[in-house]
Amino acid sequence: MGGPDYIPAAVRARLRGLRLGGRRAAGGEGFGQHRSRSRGAGLEFAQYRPYEPGDEPRQVDWKLYARSDRFFVREAERDSPLTAWVLVDASASMDQAEPGDGTRLDAARVLAACVFELALRQGDRFGLATIGGTGLQLVSAGAGPRQRDRCLLALRSLRAGGAWPDQTVLRPLWERIGAGHLVLLLSDDFDEAAIVLMEKLSAARREVLNIQLLTSEERDFPFRGGHRFVEPESGRELSSDGAAVREDFLRRFGEARQALHARLAAAGVRRVEHVLDRPPDEPLRALFASRPVERA
Known part of the structure; x- marks a missing residue:
């Protein structure tokens, strides 16, 4: 019995032009298929x-x-070109919804399913780790259609909640993710512990990529009038007039994203942003396609 299919037909068709690969193992600039022992x-x-x-x-x-x-x-x-791991942030902030669409976690499901499909087509091994308030859940790396279905079924039961767990909870990751493996973290990148994990994995010779999931409201801040803003993981609240704080929010949020980009780049982590009102394969094209992303 197959697992749930999260990939829209149009997106599935566009995946044909993509290929998973890693910079480090290729021994040069850009992303391309490489060979390793697995x-x-x-x-x-x-x-x-x-x-x-x-x-x-x-x-x-x-x-x-x-x-x-x-x-x-x-x-x-x-001989295997790649072992790929998808790490999914399942903390409470991933339950933030895109207006008229799904949540960050829903977008992460689609992106993860796309990576599994690419790995399956290439004959690569792939695994899944979900990280959130319930701790760490792992689907060990494997290959083939049954492995894909195991990963998709694990994603179907996943719910966002709680905060990013302590680093000690994540120790099993180091037993499963080997040197040279490709690691893609799907997250809003709001937890410092998530950033530290990426830095440590990269320093330990893992090939680390990051897709930061953002809503269009975070990009545009379209709020007008009085609003009460609540941080989902801490419960902290801020009441303010949307129009009055918009300019300051966009400036500070933009600066924070630029600082994060520079920090991760210094650690050897390649990061792209994905706003949930954009096509779901767009960030994957930015990471894995040989040509620039075409915007509508």
Whole structure:
């Protein structure tokens, strides 16, 4: 049984012109496919790992099961262009909605599904990590249609809430995301801990990309008259006249985004912004297409 399909037909068609790849492993500027050693269903044995739902029964080592009464899967070395991880911010601020459309988290689901589709087409391995008030949830890296469906089903049950967890909660990430792996964080980038995580992953030789998810209201600040603004994760409130604070908000918010861009660039993290009223494949084209993004 397949997982939910979050990709609109028009977007799916445009994905054909994109290809996942990493700068560092390519050994030069730009993004392109590269080769590395990864775990797969090849011929040269590498290691055992615990069985997970969806694994092929033929990969189970039945002799080891007879000795241990536990299911283990044989993994082998194989040439693979890429292992890609999608990290989804599921903190409370990701429940912010685009007027007349879905939330930031909805947009993250679509973008994540697009990445899984690209990885599937390339024969790459990919995994999912969701991070929010309930802690860290992982779908281990794998390949194939069943792996895609596992990731999509995990996204379907995901709900935004709470704050970004403590760094100690994220320690399992370091056990799963290896050096040279491609990591894409989908987030509003409002949590300092999320920025620190990207910096640390990049410093540890992970290829880190970031798509910052913003609403059109944050871009345009169209509010007029008295408004009460509430920070979703802390509950702090601010009452003000929208028109009176618009200019100051846009200036300060723009400066904050520029500072974040410079900070992440200094750490080797490539960042793009995505406003939710724009086509969902636009930020992926900015990261992975060989030609500039065409705006309508």
